Amino acid sequence: MTITSNRPAWLEALEHDGVAVVPAAIPPAEVAAFEADAYAWLGTFGYDPLDRTTWKRARLPPxxxxxxxxSAAHEAFVWRLRCVPGILAAFASAWDTSPETLVASxxxxxxxxxxxxxxxxxxATKPWPxxxxxxGRAGLELYQGIAVLSDSxxxxxxxxxxxxSHRLHSEYFKAFPPPPWKPNRIFRIPARGMAWYAARGVTKRKVEAKAGDLILxxxxxxxxxxxxxxxxIRLAAYVCYCPRSLIAEDVLSKRVQLFYTRTWTNHKPFLAVAGKECVPRLAEPEETDTLVRLIGSSVEDST
Ligand SMILES: O=C(O)CCC(=O)C(=O)O
Ligand SMILES: [Fe+2]
Structure with missing residues (x-):
């Protein structure tokens, strides 16, 4: 007897490889709108993707x-992407929950x-694994994501x-005990760490994907x-969501504050580490029910 499963192949890949490409999570019209708005946003700094003579570092934002x-974190076009149903559905499947429970970075x-x-x-930049x-944390902390907006x-x-490498995580940190860590820092894997993974048969893969795909x-x-x-030109957006139940109440309130002060954060929705304030240059986001849920406020609170 063949047992068939409704589980999409990408969920199996996410479990086994720790990485997966969710095909066509973003409709082509959303990809096109993002592209147009991302270039319009850069245009407010004097940069024109169609005119290579303007492609100067001095014209670009930090x-x-x-x-x-x-600094684009709270632009309307970025929020519109964060609310794309295909992206929310994929994160909900990864977390085994429903899209309505998710909160976004x-x-x-x-x-x-x-x-x-x-x-x-x-x-060309050097690898920065x-x-x-x-x-210091042993189990899974988060699913991270990239909305792919140009072919890769x-x-x-x-x-x-x-x-x-997710399956070797605990073993790695037994071999190389970590120092105390700050929540807004990344942890660099040194050359000897990469050699440790290679000795266990774990080597680099460039994740190839099409515009409209979601990498998790x-x-x-x-x-x-x-x-x-x-x-x-590479176009992408970092998208990260976790269930509201993983976020402390005080962090939820801080997130709402960060939204209204248009302050960016890192990838982790459960931390609300404040970055800098960013002034929307094209358009303020529209406060739809989905957006209100994703900032961590409940729709009932806001009405
Ligand atoms: O730009 C990328 O592909 C990866 C950046 C990164 O390290 C991350 O999103 O955590
Ligand atoms: Fe990263």
Whole structure:
């Protein structure tokens, strides 16, 4: 007898490899709208993606690494993406809950220019393998996500992972006991750590995906990103949600405050680590019921 399961293949991959691509989680119209708005947002700083003579660092807002912009966290177009039903449904399946229970991070978007005369003039960035999960924590902390908004093939910018490293997490930190950690820091895996994983058969995979896909990974998976080395600009958004039940009441209230002061956070919805205030430059987000739930306020409270 063949046992068939309704479990999508990507959920199996998420469990086994610690990383999965959810195909076509974002409708093409949303991808196109995000792209147009992301470029319009950069345009408010004097940058025009169609005119490579404007591709100057001095015209761009402050970024983490080569293209991660936290200051877009509360733009209407970023919130619209955070509310896409396909993204919420995928996170809900990963957490084995319903979409209505989820609370979101106020995270960055990624717009990374390719290398070249009018693009980045830096060398291709070196790998920066890390964990966002607190290294002192043994079990799964979070599912992390990337809404892929431009195709991500071998020469494009994209996520790199050590598949299966989530299953070695506790063993790794027995071999390399972690120092006390701050909640807003990433934990870098040094060369000797990468050699430790390689000795166990765990080696790099570049996660290839199409615009509209959603990448999900277990926060115990070692990861980093690669900048584009081809012609295409990388467009992505970091999306992260966890069930409201994992968030303390005082953190929920702080999150609501952070939303109304338009302050960005890191990937972790259960921490509400405040970044800087960001002034929406294109449009303020529309406070739909979904948005109100995702900031951590209950819809009943807000009416
Ligand atoms: O840009 C990426 O692909 C990964 C960035 C990262 O480290 C993260 O989202 O936690
Ligand atoms: Fe990360």
């Amino acid at each position: 970024a983490w690494r080569t293209g991660m912009y936290s 106020f995270d960055s978007i990624n717009i990374t220019r390719p290398l070249g005369k009018f693009g980045r003039n830096s060398k 890390h964990l966002d999960q607190d290294p 093939g071998p020469n494009d910018g994209g996520l790199c992972v050590l598949p299966g 990974w277990d926060s115990r998976v070692v990861h980093w990103n690669e900048d584009p080395i081809g012609e295409r």
